[in-house]
Amino acid sequence: MVKSNFFISTAIDYPSAKPHCGHLYEKILADVLARWKRLDGFKVHFSTGLDEHGLKIQRLAEKEKKTPKEFVDKMSKPFLELCKIYNISYDDFIRTTQKRHEKVVKNILTKLYKNKFIYKAYYEGQYCVECETFYTTKDLVEGKCPVHKKQTEFFKEEGYFFKMSYFQNKLISYIKKKHFIVSDKKRNEILNRLNEPLKDLSITRKNVWGLQFPIDSKYNVAVWTEALINYLTTIDYPKKKFKTFWPGYHLIGPDIVWHHTIIWGSMLMACKLKLPLVLTHGYINLEGEKMSKSLGNIIDPLELSKKYQTDSIRYFLLREIQFGKDGDFSENKLTEKHNNELVNDLGNLVSRTLTLAVKSKGNIRGKQELKINVNKIDNLMQEFKINEAIAGVWAFIKSVNKYVNDKKPWELEGKKLDNVLYNLLESLRIISILVSPFIPETAEKISKALNIKLGKLKDCKFRKINYKVKQIPHLFEKIDVPKPINKEKNIGIITMDKIKFSDWQKMDLRVGKIKAVKDHPNAEKLYLLLIDIGPIEQNIQLVAGLKQHYKKEELLNKKVIVFRNLESAVIRGEESAGMVLAAVKDNKVVLITPDKDIDIGARIQ
Ligand SMILES: [Zn+2]
Known part of the structure; x- marks a missing residue:
C-alpha cells in the first residue's frame, strides 16, 4: 500500500x-x-x-x-x-x-x-x-x-x-x-x-x-x-x-x-x-x-572510502552534524564514533546475540520484555532532526545491551534462554530496520544473518518469527585512534641539540604530502604546512621557513621527506611537529622529494 x-x-x-x-x-x-x-x-x-x-x-x-x-x-x-x-x-x-x-x-x-x-x-x-x-x-x-x-x-x-x-x-x-x-x-x-x-x-x-x-x-x-x-x-x-x-x-x-x-x-x-x-x-x-581549494584542505570522499567503511563515514556525518547547521569533520572524531557506537554498541550486540542464537535448537519463543518508541523516532525524522533520531535508535541499542548484561543468557538454558533470545532477536530485527536508512550495508548484513527480509517501519514491533540465524563476521573492526606524535614509544623522541650518529637509526623519516599551506599568523617568513604522512598520524602541522623559496602553489601537493619523531616545538605560537628535509646552499633552499612515486607514509631506510 x-x-x-x-x-x-x-x-x-x-x-x-x-x-x-x-x-x-x-x-x-x-x-x-x-x-x-x-x-x-x-x-x-x-x-x-x-x-x-x-x-x-x-x-x-x-x-x-x-x-x-x-x-x-x-x-x-x-x-x-x-x-x-x-x-x-x-x-x-x-x-x-x-x-x-x-x-x-x-x-x-x-x-x-x-x-x-x-x-x-x-x-x-x-x-x-x-x-x-x-x-x-x-x-x-x-x-x-x-x-x-x-x-x-x-x-x-x-x-x-x-x-x-x-x-x-x-x-x-x-x-x-x-x-x-x-x-x-x-x-x-x-x-x-x-x-x-x-x-x-x-x-x-x-x-x-x-x-x-x-x-x-x-x-x-x-x-x-x-x-x-x-x-x-x-x-x-x-x-x-x-x-x-x-x-x-x-x-x-x-x-x-x-x-x-x-x-x-x-x-x-x-x-x-x-x-x-x-x-x-x-x-x-x-x-x-x-574546506576550500585555495587552502588545499579538501577531503576527497573517494579517497576517504578506501580508509574507512562507508557506513562509518555515513554514520559519523549524520550523527555528528545537526541538520541545517555547519559541522566539523575530523578523522579522530570519526574513529571515536566508529569505535564506540558502531563497534561497541551495535557490532557487539549483533555478534553476542548471534553466538547464542546459533547454538539454540530453533523455535525460539518468549514474551516481549524490551520497549522502543518508533513513533518518536519517526516524528524526529519528519522534523529533519536526523541526529536526534539516530540517538533514539542508539538509546534502544544501549538498552538491549544492558538487557543482555542483566539477564546473563550464557548462564541460562531451556525456556529462560529462549525468552531472552526471543527478545534479543526481535530487537535486532527492529534495529536492522531502523538503522537501514543511515547505515544500509550494515542493516542488510544483520537481516541476512537473521535470515529474513529487511522489513518496513510498520514491522518495527515484536511478533512471533521462526529464526534460522547464521553467524557472520564482525560488522565493524576497531580502528586504532591516531596517536599524537610525542607519545610514540617504540622509537622515542630525538632532541635536535643532542643528535648523535647512532641516532640515525632512531630517526623516523617518512614520505609525506603537503595538503595545505598557510601564512604563519605571527611570522613574515614562515609558512604553516599541513602534511599528510600516512595512516599512522594523518595530518601533522609543521612550521617551515620556506616563504622566500617557494610559492604556496608550488608547495601544495608536493611530496616531501618528513622527520616525524622530532620533539615538537612551538614556533611563534604555532606547533611544529617535525621537520621537512631540504638541501641548503648560499641561502638557497630546495626541498628533498622522492625520486619516483611512492605511497605517503613510506619509511626512509
Ligand atoms: Zn561567485
Whole structure:
C-alpha cells in the first residue's frame, strides 16, 4: 500500500572538479530522507545529478583540449562512483546535457515567452564565472564575488530577460505565509534581500556552452535558468510522474537559496506551477576550518572510502552534524564514533546475540520484555532532526545491551534462554530496520544473518518469527585512534641539540604530502604546512621557513621527506611537529622529494 508520494532532490553538482565532502554530505542527507520515506511506505522519487553547461566548464574543457561534452563525460564518472560507493539510492541521476532535459527546458521557456514574461534588452553587469551569476556593484564585496571572493568580469550585450521583478510582492507574501524556506535564518536573509527592488533576470548568453534558447537560436540559455528546470525534467514534466510527485523537497547548500527560492520560485509562479519546499544543510569544515581549494584542505570522499567503511563515514556525518547547521569533520572524531557506537554498541550486540542464537535448537519463543518508541523516532525524522533520531535508535541499542548484561543468557538454558533470545532477536530485527536508512550495508548484513527480509517501519514491533540465524563476521573492526606524535614509544623522541650518529637509526623519516599551506599568523617568513604522512598520524602541522623559496602553489601537493619523531616545538605560537628535509646552499633552499612515486607514509631506510 502506498501511503503517499515523496519527491526529494539534491542540487545538481557542477562537475568542474572532483566531488568533495559537501557533495557527499548533501547526497547522504537526501538518501537518508528518501530511505526513511520508503521505509514508511511512501512512493519515493529521489534525484541527484550534474549541471553540465556554462562558461566555466567551457573554459576548463578548452584547457584540456576537449569538447565540453567530452569534458563533462569524463567528470561525471567520479560523481557516479561516489553515489555507488556510498550507497546513494537515487531513482534518477540527471545530467543537463541529456536530450530529455532540453525538451523540458524548451517547454518551460516557451511557456514563459507565451505568457509574456520574456523580453529582449541590453544587459550589463559584473559576472562571476564561478557561480555563473550576475551581480550588481552593490552586491560585490571589495569588487569581488560575495560567494567566491573572486574578481568578477564585466559583460555587456543584447539578450533576453525574464520579468522576475513582476513577482517581488508575490514572492514576499508567499515566503511569509507558506512553508517554503524551512530554515528561519535563510528565510529572513531572503526577505531582507527582497527589501531592495528585485531586478529582471538575464536568461541568455552568447557563445557560451549551453542549451539553445528556443525563442532565438542565436542565443543559449543561461546556465542557472536551465539548471533549475532539472527538477521538472527528472519527474517527466508535464507527464504522469510529474503529477504524482510535484511539488517536492529541494535539499540544497546554504549558498544557493536565492536561486532556488527567488529565481526558481518566480519561474514556477510564471508557469502557474506550485512551489517546492526548500531545505538547507550547513557546510562541513575540517577541524574547525572551512574546506576550500585555495587552502588545499579538501577531503576527497573517494579517497576517504578506501580508509574507512562507508557506513562509518555515513554514520559519523549524520550523527555528528545537526541538520541545517555547519559541522566539523575530523578523522579522530570519526574513529571515536566508529569505535564506540558502531563497534561497541551495535557490532557487539549483533555478534553476542548471534553466538547464542546459533547454538539454540530453533523455535525460539518468549514474551516481549524490551520497549522502543518508533513513533518518536519517526516524528524526529519528519522534523529533519536526523541526529536526534539516530540517538533514539542508539538509546534502544544501549538498552538491549544492558538487557543482555542483566539477564546473563550464557548462564541460562531451556525456556529462560529462549525468552531472552526471543527478545534479543526481535530487537535486532527492529534495529536492522531502523538503522537501514543511515547505515544500509550494515542493516542488510544483520537481516541476512537473521535470515529474513529487511522489513518496513510498520514491522518495527515484536511478533512471533521462526529464526534460522547464521553467524557472520564482525560488522565493524576497531580502528586504532591516531596517536599524537610525542607519545610514540617504540622509537622515542630525538632532541635536535643532542643528535648523535647512532641516532640515525632512531630517526623516523617518512614520505609525506603537503595538503595545505598557510601564512604563519605571527611570522613574515614562515609558512604553516599541513602534511599528510600516512595512516599512522594523518595530518601533522609543521612550521617551515620556506616563504622566500617557494610559492604556496608550488608547495601544495608536493611530496616531501618528513622527520616525524622530532620533539615538537612551538614556533611563534604555532606547533611544529617535525621537520621537512631540504638541501641548503648560499641561502638557497630546495626541498628533498622522492625520486619516483611512492605511497605517503613510506619509511626512509
Ligand atoms: Zn561567485
